[in-house]
Amino acid sequence: MAQVEVSHLHKVFEGESRTVTALDDVSFEASGHTFVSLVGPSGCGKSTLLNILAGVEHATSGRAEILDGGRRARLGYVFQSPRLLPWRTVLDNMMFVQPDQGAEHRERAEHYLEMVGLSDTRKAWPGQLSGGMQQRVGIARAFSIEPDALLMDEPFSHLDAITARTLRRELHALWMETRKTVLFVTHDVFEAVELSDRIIILAKGGSLRQNLTIDLPYPRDPSDDRVALTKTEVLRQFEDLDLVAS
Amino acid sequence: MQATLETSRVPAAWIRIVHLLTTPRAARLTAPILIIVTWQLVAPLIGSTLLPMPIDVLEEFIDLAIEGTVWSAFAISFVRLGIGLALAVVIGVVVGLLLGLSPRAEAFAHDFLVIGLTFPYLIWGIIVSMWFGFGDAGPILVVFIAAVPYVIVNMAEGVRDAPRDLIDMARSYDAPRLRVIRQVVVPSLSPFFFAALRYGLANGWKGLVLAEVFAATSGAGWEIAGMRDIGNASGVVAYALYFAFFSILVERLVFGRLSDWVFRWRPRRPEAARAVNA
Numbered sequence: 001m002a003q004v005e006v007s008h009l010h011k012v013f014e015g016e017s018r019t020v021t022a023l024d025d026v027s028f029e030a031s032g033h034t035f036v037s038l039v040g041p042s043g044c045g046k047s048t049l050l051n052i053l054a055g056v057e058h059a060t061s062g063r064a065e066i067l068d069g070g071r072r073a074r075l076g077y078v079f080q081s082p083r084l085l086p087w088r089t090v091l092d093n094m095m096f097v098q099p100d101q102g103a104e105h106r107e108r109a110e111h112y113l114e115m116v117g118l119s120d121t122r123k124a125w126p127g128q129l130s131g132g133m134q135q136r137v138g139i140a141r142a143f144s145i146e147p148d149a150l151l152m153d154e155p156f157s158h159l160d161a162i163t164a165r166t167l168r169r170e171l172h173a174l175w176m177e178t179r180k181t182v183l184f185v186t187h188d189v190f191e192a193v194e195l196s197d198r199i200i201i202l203a204k205g206g207s208l209r210q211n212l213t214i215d216l217p218y219p220r221d222p223s224d225d226r227v228a229l230t231k232t233e234v235l236r237q238f239e240d241l242d243l244v245a246s
Numbered sequence: 247m248q249a250t251l252e253t254s255r256v257p258a259a260w261i262r263i264v265h266l267l268t269t270p271r272a273a274r275l276t277a278p279i280l281i282i283v284t285w286q287l288v289a290p291l292i293g294s295t296l297l298p299m300p301i302d303v304l305e306e307f308i309d310l311a312i313e314g315t316v317w318s319a320f321a322i323s324f325v326r327l328g329i330g331l332a333l334a335v336v337i338g339v340v341v342g343l344l345l346g347l348s349p350r351a352e353a354f355a356h357d358f359l360v361i362g363l364t365f366p367y368l369i370w371g372i373i374v375s376m377w378f379g380f381g382d383a384g385p386i387l388v389v390f391i392a393a394v395p396y397v398i399v400n401m402a403e404g405v406r407d408a409p410r411d412l413i414d415m416a417r418s419y420d421a422p423r424l425r426v427i428r429q430v431v432v433p434s435l436s437p438f439f440f441a442a443l444r445y446g447l448a449n450g451w452k453g454l455v456l457a458e459v460f461a462a463t464s465g466a467g468w469e470i471a472g473m474r475d476i477g478n479a480s481g482v483v484a485y486a487l488y489f490a491f492f493s494i495l496v497e498r499l500v501f502g503r504l505s506d507w508v509f510r511w512r513p514r515r516p517e518a519a520r521a522v523n524a
Contacts, residue, residue, distance in 0.1 A: 054418035075418065083415040087433040087511045096429055097419040127513040145419065 002066055002073045002149040002181040004030040004053070009062035011048050011206070022048040023206040025062070030198065033179040037192035039238065040202035046185040048206075050077070050151045053183070066181070068148040076142030076180075078152040082134035084126040084141075091122040094141050112144035113137070116170060132163035139167070143174055149181040156191070168195065176218065189238050193231045194220045201238060210237055298480035306484035315469065316488055323454060323465040326382060330389025331450050337390075338397025338442065345398060346405025355398075362395030367453040375461035384461030385454050392453030393446035400445065404438025436508055444501060455489075 011023040022045035030036045038046045051057040052064045054077055066073040084093045094109035095101060113119050116136040126134055135155060142150055155171075156164035172195060175182060186192050192199050193214060201210035212234065220227045267276055282300050289299045298306075310316040345352045370391055374384035409430065416426045458467025466489070473481035 051414075051418075056414045056418050077415070077418045079411070079415065081411070083411050085412060085429060085433070088429060092429075096416075096421060096425065099420075125511040125513075127511060151418075 001032050002068045004028075004036070004066050004149065004181060004183065006049070006053075006064045007062060009049070009052070009064045010060045011045060011052065011057070012060045021045075021206055023052075023059075026202070026206065026208045027062075028200055028208065028211055030181060030183070032181065034198060035175060035182045035184065035196045036198045036200060037184045037186055037196040038200050038202060039186060039189055039192050041204050042187060044202040044204050045206035046202060047080075047153050050153050050183060050185055054151055066149050073148035074145060076145055076147035076150045078135075078138050078142045078150065078155040080154045080157060082126065082131075082138040084134055084137055086126050089123050089125060090118065090129070090137055093126065093137060094144055097141055097145050099145070108146070109144050112140040115143070115174065116140045132159050132167065135159060135167060136170070139171060139174070143178065146178075147180060149183070152182065152184045154185055154187065157187070171195070172219065189235045190222075190231050193227065193234055194222065199234060212237070296479050298483055302480040303483045303487070306478075306480045307487055310481075310484055310488070316466075316485070319464065319466045319469040320488065320492060323385075323458065323467065326385045326458075326465065327389055327447075327450055327454050330386045330454065331393055331446055333386075334390045334393035334397050334446050334450065335443065338394045338446070339401050339439070341394075342398040342401025342442070343405055346402040352402065359395050359399060362391070363399070365391075367392055367456045370453065371457040371460040374457060378461060380461055380463045382462070385457040385465065385467075388453040388457035388461075389450040393450035396445035396449055397442040400438045400442035401435070404435040407434075407438070409434050440501075440505060440508070447496070 006029070007027045009023050009026045011021075013020045013022060022043075024045075026045075026049065038049065040046055048057060049064065052059050053066055054075055066075060068074070084090075085096060088096060090113065091106075091109060094113060095106065098105040098109060110119065110122070113122060116139060118133060118136055118140065121129060121133065121137075126137070129137070135158075139155065142152075152171075156167055159167065168191065175195075182196075184192070184195060189199075196214055199210070199212045199214060200208060201212070203209045214230060214234075216226055216230060222228070266272055286300045289297050341355070345355055367388060370388045371384075374387050378384040378387070412430050412434070413426065416430055454465075455467035455470075458465040459471045462468050466485070470482060470485040473485055
């Protein structure tokens with residue numbers, strides 16, 4: 001079971017003319033079947049946090065890692081843009097991330113494509129798919145390595161509202177089935193409330209401001225009173241924070 | 247109302263013919279036909295042996311083909327081009343990748359590249375004729391010199407244009423290094439490699455023909471210069487047509503097909519148009 005540990009994490013980007021603090025003493029933990037959303041204004045270091053956890057960027061100081069049974073957890077990553085290899089077919093894109101290229105992993109890749117309803121596009125080039133379909137492939141790719149935990153960086157922000165809602169529902173279904181630990185970055189508070197067990201709010205300048213538990217049963221219908229109320233409540237906290245920050 | 251009546255008098259067949267002649271496909275044919283017709287009409291008016299008539303040129307063109315010297319001359323040139331270009335690609339790709347990766351190496355090589363890209367082939371032709379006399383070495387060296395800067399510049403640009411988002415994706419999924427090189431790095435470089443090959447070939451060819459005038463006693467460049475020396479104007483033009491013919495042949499048979507296959511993943515026209523409109 002994956003264990004997310006972030007303690008006293010700092011990240012400073014040294015530019016030529018100025019230095020930017022992206023993360024300022026961030027600490028939190030999460031484990032097991034938790035869906036954690038990281039919410040905050042743009043430029044607050046949310047994506048940087050995911051990149052550090054994924055090993056693509058390095059922390060300036062502090063620690064951030066996801067462990068599973070003492071070893072580094074296997075991670076699936078869904079990006080803001082699909083990040084598919086345009087010169088590989090959809091199935092080859094799924095195979096690209098598999099640790100092993102054998103038949104077992106091929107079946108697994110096909111299985112997850114089927115789960116997002118894209119079996120027919122196996123042999124298509126990514127450029128032939130719509131933006132929503134490409135992002136679906138990106139999600140299927142992340143689940144297909146059967147990761148210990150999933151990182152998602154505003155995966156629906158580039159999509160139109162209707163496609164985004166459909167994909168959000170599909171993601172939720174996949175998550176209910178697999179129950180991986182998820183770290184989900186978004187600037188959409190409503191999206192965070194609909195999907196997550198916990199919401200971590202980061203302020204501008206990259207400091208952690210709130211660590212909220214959302215105790216509502218799934219599925220969370222947007223028209224449900226309690227869901228609507230929680231959204232309003234979290235949004236208020238989020239806005240208060242903006243005032244504090246400025 | 248008047249306008250409608252006017253147009254209705256134009257026969258439908260005529261409209262169809264005009265339409266047929268103006269499609270992009272037909273334009274590829276109508277353009278050369280128009281040029282040849284104009285040429286045939288104008289040449290007798292000037293009445294000089296220096297401007298041969300298309301019919302004479304055609305005769306010469308066919309004679310050259312039957313006689314066979316043109317094929318052997320171009321074969322010699324193509325071998326020189328092939329050797330020079332192969333050297334330019336091997337060395338140019340290595341140097342280009344290095345320059346793309348290291349800003350210091352780029353700074354070191356920058357001025358040499360600018361000189362290499364702009365230096366007149368004529369000067370190289372003269373220099374190699376001095377060094378190597380008449381033979382294969384001079385022309386091959388000029389092909390290399392003419393082609394290699396284009397290969398270097400394009401490959402360096404390819405490295406600088408590396409798809410960082412895809413490489414980060416690969417790293418976050420712990421994809422093995424070899425797989426990343428084969429499936430991410432190499433394909434991302436291939437458009438630049440293509441440009442390198444195209445420009446290298448085109449410029450190597452131009453350099454070669456010039457070098458053959460000065461530093462060889464065989465090859466297409468030497469032959470066409472010989473035509474001039476004996477004052478055979480229609481021979482010069484007929485030879486020039488062979489140059490055009492081989493350009494089109496290489497473009498169609500090699501580059502056209504190869505790039506269609508290598509870039510088969512690129513969205514076709516309708517999608518591209520949509521992207522422009524969006």
